[in-house]
Amino acid sequence: MATTTAKVAAIEDGSPKAVLTQDDRRALLRYMLLMRATEERALTLYRQGKVPGSYYDGRGQEAISVGTAFVLGPRDRTCILHRDLGAHLIRGVRPGRVLAQMMGRAGGITGGKDGNMHFGDTELGCVGMVSMLPDMALVTCGLALTFQMRKEPRVAMTWFGEGSTANGQWHEAMNVAGVRKLPVVFILENNQFAYSTPNEREFAVDPVKRMEAYGFPGVKVDGNDVEAVFYAAAEASERARSGGGPTLIECETMRMHGHGAHDDMRYVPKEMFEVWAERDPIDRYEKKLADDGIDLDEIHASVKDEIERETEWALSQPMPEAPTALEGVFATSEPRLGDGNAPWSHWKGAGNA
Amino acid sequence: MATTTAKVAAIEDGSPKAVLTQDDRRALLRYMLLMRATEERALTLYRQGKVPGSYYDGRGQEAISVGTAFVLGPRDRTCILHRDLGAHLIRGVRPGRVLAQMMGRAGGITGGKDGNMHFGDTELGCVGMVSMLPDMALVTCGLALTFQMRKEPRVAMTWFGEGSTANGQWHEAMNVAGVRKLPVVFILENNQFAYSTPNEREFAVDPVKRMEAYGFPGVKVDGNDVEAVFYAAAEASERARSGGGPTLIECETMRMHGHGAHDDMRYVPKEMFEVWAERDPIDRYEKKLADDGIDLDEIHASVKDEIERETEWALSQPMPEAPTALEGVFATSEPRLGDGNAPWSHWKGAGNA
Amino acid sequence: MPEMTYLSAISDGLREEMRHDESVFCMGEDIGAFGGAFKVTDGFIEEFGADRVWDTPLAENAIIGTAVGAAVEGMRPVCEMQFADFIACGFDQLVNVAAKMHYRQGLAVPMVVRLPSGGGFSGGPYHSQNPEAWFLQSPGLKVVAPSTAEDAKGLLASAIRDPNPVVYLEHKHLYRRVKGEVPEGRYEVPLGRARVAREGTDLTVISYGAMVSVALEATEDIDGASVEVIDLRSLVPLDTESILNSVRKTSKVVVLHEANRSCGVGAEVCALIAEEAFEDLDGPVVRVTTPDVPIPFSPPLERAVLPQVDDVKEACRELLAY
Amino acid sequence: MPEMTYLSAISDGLREEMRHDESVFCMGEDIGAFGGAFKVTDGFIEEFGADRVWDTPLAENAIIGTAVGAAVEGMRPVCEMQFADFIACGFDQLVNVAAKMHYRQGLAVPMVVRLPSGGGFSGGPYHSQNPEAWFLQSPGLKVVAPSTAEDAKGLLASAIRDPNPVVYLEHKHLYRRVKGEVPEGRYEVPLGRARVAREGTDLTVISYGAMVSVALEATEDIDGASVEVIDLRSLVPLDTESILNSVRKTSKVVVLHEANRSCGVGAEVCALIAEEAFEDLDGPVVRVTTPDVPIPFSPPLERAVLPQVDDVKEACRELLAY
Numbered sequence A, B: 001m002a003t004t005t006a007k008v009a010a011i012e013d014g015s016p017k018a019v020l021t022q023d024d025r026r027a028l029l030r031y032m033l034l035m036r037a038t039e040e041r042a043l044t045l046y047r048q049g050k051v052p053g054s055y056y057d058g059r060g061q062e063a064i065s066v067g068t069a070f071v072l073g074p075r076d077r078t079c080i081l082h083r084d085l086g087a088h089l090i091r092g093v094r095p096g097r098v099l100a101q102m103m104g105r106a107g108g109i110t111g112g113k114d115g116n117m118h119f120g121d122t123e124l125g126c127v128g129m130v131s132m133l134p135d136m137a138l139v140t141c142g143l144a145l146t147f148q149m150r151k152e153p154r155v156a157m158t159w160f161g162e163g164s165t166a167n168g169q170w171h172e173a174m175n176v177a178g179v180r181k182l183p184v185v186f187i188l189e190n191n192q193f194a195y196s197t198p199n200e201r202e203f204a205v206d207p208v209k210r211m212e213a214y215g216f217p218g219v220k221v222d223g224n225d226v227e228a229v230f231y232a233a234a235e236a237s238e239r240a241r242s243g244g245g246p247t248l249i250e251c252e253t254m255r256m257h258g259h260g261a262h263d264d265m266r267y268v269p270k271e272m273f274e275v276w277a278e279r280d281p282i283d284r285y286e287k288k289l290a291d292d293g294i295d296l297d298e299i300h301a302s303v304k305d306e307i308e309r310e311t312e313w314a315l316s317q318p319m320p321e322a323p324t325a326l327e328g329v330f331a332t333s334e335p336r337l338g339d340g341n342a343p344w345s346h347w348k349g350a351g352n353a
Numbered sequence C, D: 001m002p003e004m005t006y007l008s009a010i011s012d013g014l015r016e017e018m019r020h021d022e023s024v025f026c027m028g029e030d031i032g033a034f035g036g037a038f039k040v041t042d043g044f045i046e047e048f049g050a051d052r053v054w055d056t057p058l059a060e061n062a063i064i065g066t067a068v069g070a071a072v073e074g075m076r077p078v079c080e081m082q083f084a085d086f087i088a089c090g091f092d093q094l095v096n097v098a099a100k101m102h103y104r105q106g107l108a109v110p111m112v113v114r115l116p117s118g119g120g121f122s123g124g125p126y127h128s129q130n131p132e133a134w135f136l137q138s139p140g141l142k143v144v145a146p147s148t149a150e151d152a153k154g155l156l157a158s159a160i161r162d163p164n165p166v167v168y169l170e171h172k173h174l175y176r177r178v179k180g181e182v183p184e185g186r187y188e189v190p191l192g193r194a195r196v197a198r199e200g201t202d203l204t205v206i207s208y209g210a211m212v213s214v215a216l217e218a219t220e221d222i223d224g225a226s227v228e229v230i231d232l233r234s235l236v237p238l239d240t241e242s243i244l245n246s247v248r249k250t251s252k253v254v255v256l257h258e259a260n261r262s263c264g265v266g267a268e269v270c271a272l273i274a275e276e277a278f279e280d281l282d283g284p285v286v287r288v289t290t291p292d293v294p295i296p297f298s299p300p301l302e303r304a305v306l307p308q309v310d311d312v313k314e315a316c317r318e319l320l321a322y
């Protein structure tokens, strides 16, 4: 029940069951690169005036959504947030559909009904976020409640920022998850700011310290170390899947871009960027993999190809037809959530968990 | 910052400054007796059909509202809840006005606009509760924020049940109080049930354990020991008044009546009542004071007199005039909150704290 | 057909759906061991177990938010707010998460939120509210408000089977006062169809929920006039055809409800008529509602704000004489 | 008089009140160091300090609830919701605690809740809502919605001085688009008084907020008809006299707003007219509003739901020809 680092937690119950093959590690890097490339391209499109409204990204936080979502099985479910494009990509969302989404095209995931990161590909098991934070934490509890009631070995995972932990709905979600011992994994991304608000104005004590009093483990990891994040998430989802209840993983990181593209970040001390630039999750992982003799150029090249293809596709998508604006307020059928991709080698042949 | 019992906390920073004279102790007993007598009379009136709507009381919890409110100074402010009639009486509310309130009479504190315990005598510094729990915890933070902004050595105190700690607004209040180090004292009354819901369905871990992570002390005391409650509250309000920030005091007790008069309590194990009947806060304190040679009969007699007088007065009050129902939706002036009584000898001559 | 109270008709409808469909379950404060503040789920925990009759923590956003998650995963949660007034505490999850889900993402959210609503028994400002108009201003929610035992059961069944979030307003004042014959077993009263509670030709009173019986009583005999009474039953979707047909027939309309006046359901009905049936009107469209005040506790005060039989009589008389 | 944008008029009004009265302070998310999501409080923290320009935690009930506590103790808090849409997250404290305080207890709650509202710039379903009608169904709240820079400053001053909780709707689409002469120093535009934006005799368009300019543009020249445009400015209290006077003069009314249709402010205005001015009407009372859908993100979709100049033109033409 103690608040510990992932490593210690792992040691506590024997060395982690989770194993990463070289292919897995290539995949982790590739997804981080794909996330960054997609967001860089989206930002370019925004600056070209092709993205209406506002633009948000997860620059510097790539290791978190990638490292956590990588542990999920096909039938697990997600509520993915605005800094977590990597999770969408891992579950199988094509970059082109994300770009089309941001441009408000018909080919976007919400068909233009919603914009920016406010989407989820329901065919891949994601219930898209709403703007109100952290409302999805409770929806995630509802997904997990269903797995529990049906006695299915499935996990629900969601993400939120540290600022969101000041909101009452965050508390209600943690409390319900603890009381019902739900199979849910909460990923807390502490990127130092909530829009412009620093930690000390959001809470008096690091939120991970609260978890003990909710009756489940709170774990803190280096959010810029994709493998540390992965191992913590693997352990947490294993626990949830086997009836051990929820876990919250706080990932320490830094939001390297503004809250949105409009944000000049005048409130962020310059040094902070310098310090955190040194810890860039992609640079760090590339060094590590290069030392292990993994060919990075190949990965870079394939990511570049993919982004070019996907951008072309996205730009070729039409805007939605005006009449669709009046459609779909009410459901007339009950389409089900589909399953997501599960690229981790652990799931190969494992079939549906 | 540790979660401790009042005694330990007291020892930690030297023996408590708070002192109770024999007159204070007589007063503590008398207020508990007055609360019980008023509620017993109100219940009789309810059974006679003179109290419309529903009826709620704080049977068995008298030591809490009495022991806590007794520490307050005149200019302190309160948001008093539905089990805490003793706090109203200490601040100066006459039993007759409470009975009139419950009977929906013009002489009731809300003039019939609201009923049962949904009232506060604003002239005595109380902002009355709303039904939604625990909304008043945030209002209390706002009162405390004002004292802090004005640099006034004043304290805001509020009460809530353990079930209310599952609600998001409770978290928002604790978090804001911690972040702003507000001069507020939170009294958590754990009376074992939230309506029919036992602790284990409201939370996985005793809520007092959460306080450390909000950045201020959480103290647990025997809620049926009026002096233990008093000393804990005295220490907490002293801390708040001197800029030391908030405290939460969990008072362990038992709701000896149903949630409301309509509640048969079929969900409460019989033994529980027997066990807790043994711990009745009034019986216990009477034994203690009798051993100290305090004359109980005199106190009983004066309480009985007062209740008879007050009941007569209440019954003589007319019902409100129908047209007043349409008045007062909007304010046209700004009446200020008044000061409350401060019967604790500590305040004698102390003037306005 | 057995006679049932409005209350037992609701229980019966909920029980039938839970027996019929494993995915239907209920959640709320004190609905299990205690059987609910009004005993709607009395005996349910014994029959269905604590998982399907969940005594939740005291947290309304949690109730509605987890229900949304369960609903999108294929369950059919039926949430109880202990009093309709507490919906304000779960408002965000209802109007922002549940209501907009299908429009934004094409996901069905088959859930029901039961709201014990309304006044008339000294509940005071926090146990007497009629919040339905908020939901008409929140696209994506369906809203029903039965006035009879038969409709209470049939509309609840439809609400549970509907693929959308449905707000089900059950008026507390009707729980034990209203009795009627209720078909046994499962049946549905379709959403979106008003009911002609009484046929008439001289004037139409349009109402729903607790005020339907007030409308009937008030218009039973107004100097022999033939007064039609329409029970809307469903507020979203609103049965505009039935409303307009009746207006075309009688040319005079009184709209009656217990909720506050400004931007209430009555305002919507009046606006609809003023726009769609202007030529058929032989007089002003009159509203009888609670004025814009909280609901006071004390009996004489509450009586002074809630619409009374005589208020309706007077409004009808004036309009008939117009 | 200096020319100001609607946005700087709001800032100017707030700054003036804070300079004039120590008890006025503001609170909200990112209003300090960042100066607010829309920069309304830019430079405030430097002038007034972090105590009077409080960067609150991310918690809307906390913002409104603590404001209530401060207000009853004699402060005059001005709360900012980062977007009007987030009021759903603080709804309970607003409608149950703030709104009912004076009726129940006779305590004044002099506070303002600023709501950057409305769409028109691809904000999507959660950054475009117009929630005003919810507040008209919540007795105890005053509601204002300025359309000009001068009113934006003057109504904010009145809202801050008023002893009641006032919901102040500032339309985001007007922030930098609307400019106008604004008196220097402190002045108040009284709550509850509508403004005749243009005199006319053939037809009246009643609107408020962002739609006032749409009304003016649409009716500038409709085959030479003389169209009166009423800017309500204040929704609670509603200036029923000005509304009815105009109707009596023109006999034809179009009610226009950006909020959703059902139970919107337009419904209330139509119902008022249908009841109080029936005899003066020469045609149906027509509403032009956003239909009952969430506000979509993509420009062609958003255009399809928000009222456009041509929609208003067409509605007026039809009614004029009636």
Ligand SMILES: Cc1ncc(C[n+]2csc(CCOP(=O)(O)OP(=O)(O)O)c2C)c(N)n1
Pocket (backbone or CB within 6 Å): A083, A131, A132, A133, A134, A160, A161, A162, A163, A164, A165, A167, A189, A191, A193, A194, A195, A255, D029, D058, D059, D060, D082, D086, D089
């Ligand atoms: C309930 C609610 N209030 C306000 C906002 C406006 N808002 C959007 S993002 C944000 C900051 C969120 O900070 P954090 O939770 O740390 O997430 P981050 O953006 O840093 O990843 C705010 C205040 C919101 N989305 N939801």
Ligand SMILES: Cc1ncc(C[n+]2csc(CCOP(=O)(O)OP(=O)(O)O)c2C)c(N)n1
Pocket (backbone or CB within 6 Å): B083, B131, B132, B133, B134, B160, B161, B162, B163, B164, B165, B167, B189, B191, B193, B194, B195, B255, B259, C029, C058, C059, C060, C082, C086, C089
């Ligand atoms: C937000 C909210 N939801 C539901 C209720 C209905 N209700 C009234 S009292 C109560 C139980 C409160 O339990 P607790 O907080 O332990 O206080 P106690 O009555 O035991 O003193 C409930 C659920 C309420 N008052 N407020």
Ligand SMILES: [Mg+2]
Pocket (backbone or CB within 6 Å): A161, A162, A163, A189, A190, A191, A192, A193, A194, A195
């Ligand atoms: Mg953050």
Ligand SMILES: [Mg+2]
Pocket (backbone or CB within 6 Å): B161, B162, B163, B189, B190, B191, B192, B193, B194, B195
């Ligand atoms: Mg309790």
